[in-house]
Amino acid sequence: MLKLLFADRIENWPAYEPALKSALAEMGIAAEILLPPADPGAIDYIVYSPRGPVQDFTAYTRTKAVLNLWAGVERVVGNPTLTQPLCRMVDEGLERGMVEWVTGHVLRAHLDIDFFLAHQDGVWRQAGHVPPLARDRSVVVLGLGALGGACATTLASLGFAVTGWSRTPKTLAGVTCLSGPEGLRAALGRAQILVTVLPNTPETTDLLNRETLALMPRGAVILNPGRGTLIDDAALLAALDTGRIAHATLDVFRVEPLPPDHPYWAHPKVTVTPHIAAETRPASAARVIAENIRRFEAGETPLHLVDRARGY
Known part of the structure; x- marks a missing residue:
């Protein structure tokens, strides 16, 4: 069973929990979703927000990808500890x-x-x-x-x-x-x-x-x-x-x-206006996350993979 880490602000978990579990089930993906703190060495995928508690990715040696909840990646793309593939959110x-x-x-x-x-x-x-x-x-x-x-x-x-x-x-x-x-x-x-x-x-x-x-x-x-x-x-x-x-x-x-x-x-x-033009919606974002996990597990090209050289 895959292990996912939900690394956003904890107050967002009640909205994302049912959305993520439903999207993963629809894709037929068996996964356990964990909240920080969790053993970094056990995590397969990180559902990530720049506002969340995970900013050092060094210990996540098993992690196959970091799946950003935001369209923008400028707060993370230059992080020197991030060696895993990074996908931005377009949903x-x-x-x-x-x-x-x-x-x-x-x-x-x-x-x-x-x-x-x-x-x-x-x-x-x-x-x-x-x-x-x-x-x-x-x-x-x-x-x-x-x-x-x-x-x-x-x-x-x-x-x-x-x-x-x-x-x-x-x-x-x-x-x-x-x-x-x-x-x-x-x-x-x-x-x-x-x-x-x-x-x-x-x-x-x-x-x-x-x-x-x-x-x-x-x-x-x-x-x-x-x-x-x-x-x-x-x-x-x-x-x-x-x-x-x-x-x-x-x-x-x-x-x-x-x-x-x-x-x-x-x-x-x-x-x-207070940064409301393109807010991530849990239901649609969860479907993109589940689809990307399916693609990574199947060896297919992931959606919205970030080009580190271009910065997006």
């Missing part, structure tokens, strides 16, 4: 959550809903506030992996003129796909609404800075459900103050929880 629930958050906030910006909410004062302001059709609104998605690609194709299906950018060339139906440094400049130049769904890597740190923000159309809107390190905070605040950027809706930050005295909280052109 249907997480993907749909990201798509729904992005779609909702793109529509909010596209329809200028905040303006009307701020002017419930009895004055009829139709002139100048009829939005263009979606086909006349340029939306740019930075990052065309599983999450970014799903967002881009969903927005395209609603009729938006969608451009996607990625480090390496991609092809998506209904989406104009660009890549490389020149492609990034071209994408930013047309980004009336910009959605960032990139991983946290050395190449993406401060990707949106004073120079790149200046490439965007004046009055553009930024949505960041990707990683807080993608944005130079000081540069974004300056761009908001000058009107270069009209509004920013931010779900992720360099420090989380966002400190109470951070300028984003009080800025009139910033909406803060």
Whole structure:
């Protein structure tokens, strides 16, 4: 019988216990799920969270893989004690959550809903506030992996003129796909609404800075459900103050929880959401974990295996 270690915060165990046991049973996998502390030498797989109690993997000599509960792996991929294969979480629930958050906030910006909410004062302001059709609104998605690609194709299906950018060339139906440094400049130049769904890597740190923000159309809107390190905070605040950027809706930050005295909280052109765009759902995540264990045991290629060199 396989032995799994659930290495997330203990308060999450009641939600994950039935989901994991059900998913493993459906796959026909005989496994015992243990909680820390447990004998490291007996563990076959670690169900891992960066917030959990396991940060030193040295003693887990029998462990075949570390299965991350988060889509992001930046907090663990550089851990020198991690020699086991690492798989990140990409599941249907997480993907749909990201798509729904992005779609909702793109529509909010596209329809200028905040303006009307701020002017419930009895004055009829139709002139100048009829939005263009979606086909006349340029939306740019930075990052065309599983999450970014799903967002881009969903927005395209609603009729938006969608451009996607990625480090390496991609092809998506209904989406104009660009890549490389020149492609990034071209994408930013047309980004009336910009959605960032990139991983946290050395190449993406401060990707949106004073120079790149200046490439965007004046009055553009930024949505960041990707990683807080993608944005130079000081540069974004300056761009908001000058009107270069009209509004920013931010779900992720360099420090989380966002400190109470951070300028984003009080800025009139910033909406803060508390890292909720792509939360892992136990039921769907458990199915991905069970499928990966099945694949490892069968000698098949695992899902979402992390490339250590690329950082995701």
